[in-house]
Amino acid sequence: MKELSSSEIRQMYLDFFKSKGHTIMPSASLVPVDDPTLLWINSGVATMKNYFNGSVVPKNPRMTSSQKSIRTNDIENVGRTARHHTLFEMLGNFSVGDYFKDEAIAWAWELLTSPDWFGWDPDKLYMTVYPKDDAAKQRWLEVGVAADHIVEAEDNFWDIGEGPSGPDSEIFYDRGQSFNNLAEDDPENYPGGENERYLEVWNIVFSQFNHEPDGSYKPLPRKNIDTGMGLERVVSVFQNAKTNFETDLFLPMIHATEDFSDNKKYNADAKDDVSFKVIADHARAITFAIGDGALPSNEGRGYVIRRLIRRAVVNGQKLGIDGAFLYKLVPVVGEAMKAYYPEVLKNSDYIAKVVKSEEDRFNETLSDGLSLLNELIAETKQAGQSEIDGAEAFKLYDTYGFPVELTREYAADEGIKVDEAGFEAEMKKQRDRARQARNSDNSMGVQTDLLIGVKSPSEYVGYTQLEVEKATISDILADGALVQSTEGEYAQVIFDKTPFYAEMGGQVADKGNVLDAKGNVIASVEDVQHAPNGQNLHTLKLHQAIKVGDQVTLKVDAHFHSKVEKNHTATHLLDQALRNVFGEHTQQAGSLVEPNYLRFDFTHFGQVTDDDLAKVEAIVNEKIFEELPVTTTVTDQATGKKMGAIALFSDKYGDQVRVVSIGDFSIEFCGGTHVKNTNELGLFKITSETGIGAGTRRIEAVTAGDAFAYLNDHDQILTTAAASLKSQKVAEVPTKIQQLQEQIKVLNTKAESLEAKLAGQQAGAIFDNVQTVNGKQLITGVVQVSSMDQLRQLADTWRQKSLSDVLVLGAEVGEKANLIVAASDDAIKAGVKAGDLIKAISPKINGGGGGRPNLAQAGGKNPAGLQAAMDEAAKWLSNLD
Secondary structure: OOOOOHHHHHHHHHHHHHHOOOEEEOOOOOOOOOOOOOOOOOOOHHHHHHHHOOOOOOOOOEEEEEEEEEOOOOHHHOOOOOOOOOEEEEEEEEEEOOOOHHHHHHHHHHHHHOOOOOOOOHHHEEEEEOOOOHHHHHHHHHHOOOHHHEEEOOOOEEOOOOEEEEEEEEEEEEOOHHHOOOOOOOOOOOOOOOOOOEEEEEEEEEEEEEEOOOOOEEEEEEEEEEEEEEHHHHHHHHOOOOOHHHOOOOHHHHHHHHHHOOOOOOOOOOOOHHHHHHHHHHHHHHHHHHHOOOOOOOOHHHHHHHHHHHHHHHHHHHOOOOOOOHHHHHHHHHHHHOOOOHHHHHOHHHHHHHHHHHHHHHHHHHHHHHHHHHHHHHHHHHOOOOEEOHHHHHHHHHHHOOOHHHHHHHHHHOOOEEOHHHHHHHHHHHHHHHHHHHHOOOOOOOOOOOOOOOOOOOEEOOOOOOEEEEEEEEEEEEOOEEEOEEOOOEEEEEEOEEOOOOOEOOEOOOOEEEEOOOOOEEEEEEEEEEOOOOOEEEEEEEOOOEEOOOEEEEEEOHHHHHHHHHHHHHHHHHHHHHHHHHOOOOOEEEEEEOOOOEEEEEEOOOOOOHHHHHHHHHHHHHHHHOOOEEEEEEEEHHHHHHOOOEOOOOOOOOOEEEEEEEOOOEEEEOOOOOOOEHHHHOOEEEEEEEEEEOOEEEEEEEEHHHHHHHHHHHHHHHHHHHHHOOOOOHHHHHHHHHHHHHHHHHHHHHHHHHHHHHHHHHHHHHHOOOEEEOOEEEEEEEEOOOOHHHHHHHHHHHHHHOOOOEEEEEEEEOOEEEEEEEEOHHHHHOOOOHHHHHHHHHHHHOEEEEEOOOEEEEEEOOHHHHHHHHHHHHHHHHOOO
C-alpha cells in the first residue's frame, strides 16, 4: 500500500478525473445558496442540482470535486462507531448526459488498481450491483473483476421518490480477517453487510430513469453519473487505521485535546476515546461551518453549531478539561486542512473568537443545567419515585447538551435511575423529524429539457448600449412549448442580440420595450432571466403577434437602468466599507439591487452600533465625493485573483470574468452594470440596519435622488417636532426631548412612591386577614398595584415577616389579571408547592403560569375572576392530603 497523506489522496483523485477530461469544481460553501430544501450542503451532488435538472447547462458535462459536507441526523453515533462524522468530504465525479456505465466503471477500476494511481490489490475489492443491472455486472467482469467478487444486492437502487433514479454499484475494500467482528456464518458477514471487515469506499449511481408521479419508471432523456467516495474512509485504508479517527484528518485535534486534558491519553480501545473522537469531529465541523458564515443560534443551522459546541464541551469535561478549550482547536483544524482549504487558517482568529464566546456562554448554561438536574433529582426523590422522567432527561440533553449518560451518572450517585424508555421515545420523535426533513431534501429535481436543446447564439451588448436596432427573434417559448409564432398575451423570447440585462448577482433585470420598424411598441419586456445555455431569455407582454425571424428594435428603460446602476455601484462601495469597519471576516450574504433602493446582507458576529453605521456611511460618501473612476477589465479568473478581486463563495464564474474596480478602493468579480464615476451616485444614505438571522445583518440604503428625498422627509419631520416642542431651532430638539424625559422620570418616581405607599397600606389590611385552612395559615387578597414587580415586592415583605404558610395575591393591571403564589419552607415540606397551586387557580382568570415550589406567578385575560381565584386557593388547600 502506498504511503499517502490525506491531501495527496484528495489531489490524486481530482487529478485522475482531470486527466479524463473533467473540470475540477471548487468545494462550495456549506451554507446552501438559493436552496431552501437543504439545511447544509450534504453531498457532492447537492451543489450540482441545476446541472442535473437541466436549468443550467454546464460548460463541461464532466465534473469532479472534493465537497465538504455536513450531516447531523446520526449525531449520537459520532465517536461510538468507526466512521460516523458530522463534517466529511465527499470525492465525486459527475457526468451530465455525457459518459455512462462503461466509462464510469472502467475509470473507477483504473483509479483504484493502477500502480500510477491508488494501486490497491484487486483481490481486496468487491462490487455490489443491482440484480437486474446486467450491463453493470458485465462491465465489471470486462475490466477484470473476478466473478466471485461481484455481489448482487436488491437495495442497490438509488431512489428518492419522484425524480431521477437508477441502479447503483457500491465498491468495498476487504480490510482482512483482523477486522472481522462477526462469526463466519453470520448472515451480515459479506461485502455489503453490516460488518467491519468489508469497508464501503465508493458508490456509483447510474441515474437513468425518472420516477414518475404514478410510480412508473421512464428512461431519462439524458443519463447521468453521480458518484461519492468518502475521503475519510479512503484515507483510513491508505493509512491502515482501525477507524477514520486514527488518520491525519483527526489525530492533530486528538493530540491537541490530550494536551488540554487532565493527563488523559487517546486510546482507541479505551472508554475515553469516545470523548476524544467527539471533540475532534465537532471541532472540524464547527470550524468549517463558522468559516462559511454560519453562526451559533437557537434555530436552523445555527442550532446545529450550538449543539455541536455543547456536546464537545461536555465531552471535554469528561476528560477533565475546565473552561474554554474548543476555540484553541480552530487553528489546529486550519493547519491540518490548509492544503485544500487555506481560507480556514486565514480566518482562524475570527472563527476562534466566535467559538470561545459560545463556549463561555455554555459554561454558564452548564452550571444552570446542573442546577436543574439537581432540582429534578430532588423532586424525584421527594415524590418517592425511583427514576427521573424520560422526557425531562431528554430536555436536559436537547436544551443543555447533557448526554443521557451524564444525567444517568449524576442520578446514580443519588440512588435513582433514568426512564430510559421515555428518553428513547423522545429521541425517536426527534429522529423522525430529522428523517422527514431529509426525505424532503431532493438532491436532484426532475429534468426539464425544453430549453436545453436551444443553443441559438445571443449576444448581450448592454454594457455599452441600451438600444439595439434590427435584433432578430431566434426562439419563442409560449404555452410550455417552442413555437414558430404566437398571438398569446405572454411569451419568452431569445434575440440574437440584446441590450437587456438578465437578473443576476442580486441586480434586477432591465425593463423596456420591443418596437417594430415604424417605432410602434409591439411588446413590453417585463423580466429577463438566463436560459440553460446562457442566453438572455426575455419575458414579453405582447401587444401583437410575433414570429421567429422578425426583426425588431429593443429599447431599455434608460432611467430605470441608470438608477439600478447607481445602486449596484453603491453595493460595491458598501461591501468594502463594511470590511474596513468590521474586518475582513465580513462576507456578503446576499444582495438586491432595485432602482429605488439597495439591500445588502452580510455576515457579522455581534451587534452593529450607530457609530459603526455612521463610519460605514461616511466612508461610502467620502468615495462618492472623491469622484473615483469605475473601470471594468475582462480577464481570466487567475489573473483577476492576482489583481486582488474579491469573489463571492456562492457564485460560479466562467473562464472569462469581469473585474470591476472603483479607484483603488474596491475591486470585485462582477457581471453587473455600473456607473462610470462614483460622482454619479451623488449621495448615499443608510435607511435601516437589522439582524435577519444568526450572524447575518441586513442594510438597506438609497442613493442620488432617493437619498435626497429620504433626508428631506426627515428634515420635515424634525421641523414638525421642533414646532410641537416650541423650539425656535431644529438643533434645540434633542435638548428639549431630554428635558421632557427628565420631567417624566421625576413624575414616574413620584407615582411609584405613591403606589408603593398605597400597596403598603393595602398589605397591612390584607396581611392581618389570616385564615386557617386544613392546618395551614393562608393569606389571600386582591390589591391595587401597577405591575407584577409590585406583587413580588409584597411577597418579599410577606416572606421576611413570616406572616403565614401560604400567600395568594391578585391584581388587575391594565386589562389583564396577575396572580402570585408564595409558600414557606414549612409549607413546602408539608406538600404545598406554589407551582401546583398557581396551576389550579389560574384558569379562573383565563390564564396559566408556573414557577418554583416557593414562588409562582400567572397572567390571564379575565380580571373579573380574581376573587374566584382567591376562593379556589382556599378550596385547593382544604383538599390537599
